[in-house]
Amino acid sequence: MYTEAKNAELFWDKKHLKYERKDIKSDDWLEKFEPVVKACTTPVLDLGCGSGNNTLYLIEKGKQVIACDQSKNAIHNIEKNFPEIYETRCFNMLDGFDFENGTFDLIIADLCLHYFKEKDTKKILTEIKSMLSDKGRFILRVNSMNDINYGAGEGLEVEHHLYRTEDGMLKRFFDIEDIQHFFEDFEIEYCKEEKMNRYEKEKVVFSLCVSIARFT
Secondary structure, rough: OOHHHHHHHHHHHHHHOOOOOHHOOOOOOHHHHHHHHOOOOOOOEEEEOOOOHHHHHHHHHHOOOOEEEEEEEHHHHHHOOOOOOEEEEEEOOOOOOOOOOOOOOEEEEEEEOOOOOHHHHHHHHHHHHHEEEEEEEEEEEEEEEOOOOHHOOOOEEEEEEEEEEOOOEEEEEEEHHHHHOOOOOOEEEEEEEEEEEEOOOOOEEEEEEEEOOOOO
């Protein structure tokens, strides 16, 4: 029997078998954060890069990108489709991050942080926070509890708003209280429930931009 981590690795390798750069679809969700992207002076850490939707956007904005994913197939495709990529790394976020504290002005995690149990999500967010520079920003999207086209409320609820799907994957959906809970150690600069149309059906997500909390 596979562990959850191994099951997830196989799942995502099947999702990312092969694709070409011309087939990569990008939506405009990062446009509203363009001033943050423009101000970034370090390479951008693109977590859960997948097919390279955000990698493409960032490269077109002239940014150096460190594209990361747990799927070997995803990383292989990124290296094939983006020969100009600054760096790639293949790892599972559950295993930790091999980056020094304060390394990044910008970290992006698009639709990749809603697959973990609460304690693991909190651990990952703590490590992400440590990797941000003093002026750093963390931009992300996660599933909304209103994302009914993609399984909100379906399956066995193993934790509050965390469900085990038919394929054995864990999938979390957030409401505003969940956002406040998980990001209590950050300063939330932008948080809005939005609709995205990159997929076949409309998807509902929370878009966020957060920074290191500065308590006075």
